[in-house]
Amino acid sequence: MPCMMPKPTATHLTAKKTRQxxxxxGKRDDSVSRLDGVLHPEPYYRDEELFCRRALxxxxxxxxxxxxIVVSSTWRDTRDLATLQGFxxxxxxxxxxxxxxxxxxxxxxxxxxxxxxxxxxVEGWLRQQGRVWESWIALDDRxxxxxxxLPNLVHCDSSTGLDEKVASAxxxxxxxxx
Numbered sequence: 001m002p003c004m005m006p007k008p009t010a011t012h013l014t015a016k017k018t019r020q021x022x023x024x025x026g027k028r029d030d031s032v033s034r035l036d037g038v039l040h041p042e043p044y045y046r047d048e049e050l051f052c053r054r055a056l057x058x059x060x061x062x063x064x065x066x067x068x069i070v071v072s073s074t075w076r077d078t079r080d081l082a083t084l085q086g087f088x089x090x091x092x093x094x095x096x097x098x099x100x101x102x103x104x105x106x107x108x109x110x111x112x113x114x115x116x117x118x119x120x121x122v123e124g125w126l127r128q129q130g131r132v133w134e135s136w137i138a139l140d141d142r143x144x145x146x147x148x149x150l151p152n153l154v155h156c157d158s159s160t161g162l163d164e165k166v167a168s169a170x171x172x173x174x175x176x177x178x
Contacts, residue, residue: 037141037158051087053162058092060167064174065095072100072121100125118145137173139166 036042039053061067069092071084076099085093100121103110109120109127118140126132138146141158154173156166 038139038156038162041161042141042158054088056162056164056167058089060171060174061092061095063171067095067174068098069096070098070100070122070125071096072118072125076100077102098125098129101128113147116144116146118142119147119150135177137170139170 036044039051039057040049041052044050061069071081075084081096081099084099085096087093088096101124103117103120103124106120106124109124113120113123118138122136122138123132126134126136136152138150138153139156139162140146140153141156141161143153143155146153154166154170156162162170
């Protein structure tokens with residue numbers, strides 16, 4: 001559900017199903033991310049696992065207060081922006097500024113980019129906002145939703161979700177500005 005970019009650039013976030021919960025372990029500019037497989041492992045088996053990587057994700061974002069988050073997720077189809085923001089701490093929620101269009105509504109970009117739904121959604125949002133030249137970073141566990149070898153993608157393992165190594169890579173990419 002997360003996607004981020006340093007202002008004035010845009011960022012992107014993708015998510016599936018989520019509820020505000022804490023990890024059972026107690027752990028509490030540009031970027032794109034999913035919830036399932038990023039903010040918690042996918043699959044998850046207990047409600048306590050939902051959002052168990054949120055605190056780590058938020059700790060990275062807090063170091064980049066100018067990052068904007070744009071949600072790219074099927075969650076945007078059934079939840080408004082305020083509801084999506086409510087899954088995060090108030091300071092991070094303020095960075096969530098918009099949602100992407102659905103890739104299904106962007107056939108002209110599918111013809112250009114290919115069958116990479118999240119990549120199409122990010123590019124579609126950037127075009128709609130007149131921000132096509134701005135940098136962005138995607139944080140996702142599904143690399144196949146983006147063009148192969150895309151330098152904008154920070155990939156994580158869906159079985160663990162965001163971990164310290166990936167958080168470090170995301171932090172580094174945000175420091176570089178893309």
